[in-house]
Amino acid sequence: MSEQSFEGKIVCLYDKVKVRMADGSIREFCIVHPDEAEVAVGKISNDSPVAQAALGSRVGEKKEYIVAGNRLAVEVLEITKPV
Numbered sequence: 051m052s053e054q055s056f057e058g059k060i061v062c063l064y065d066k067v068k069v070r071m072a073d074g075s076i077r078e079f080c081i082v083h084p085d086e087a088e089v090a091v092g093k094i095s096n097d098s099p100v101a102q103a104a105l106g107s108r109v110g111e112k113k114e115y116i117v118a119g120n121r122l123a124v125e126v127l128e129i130t131k132p133v
Contacts, residue, residue: 061104061129063096068128069104076127081105100124 061067061081068078079092081104087095094101103115103124112125 059108059129061107061126062131063105064132066130066132067104067126068130069100070125070127071100072122072124 063081063083066078066080068076071077079094079101081096081101082093084095084097087093087098096102096105099115099117099122103113104126107113107126109126109129112123114121114123116122
């Protein structure tokens with residue numbers, strides 16, 4: 051598999067991602083560098099626990115992450131690559 055086709059199938063930095071959160075809610079966000087993060091407009095830091103869980107994931111994959119000692123899960127529903 052070529053590197054280009056592989057990248058299109060996993061969550062990477064600057065991708066817009068639609069996920070199902072642990073509480074069942076659906077969220078969309080773009081994963082960015084910490085200095086570009088702006089939660090109010092849907093840009094989250096790649097250092098955040100949910101971004102760390104999503105990065106490298108494929109559509110349909112569930113990953114666990116920990117926040118304040120609680121184990122949560124996020125499921126990747128859709129990945130949109132930047133143009």
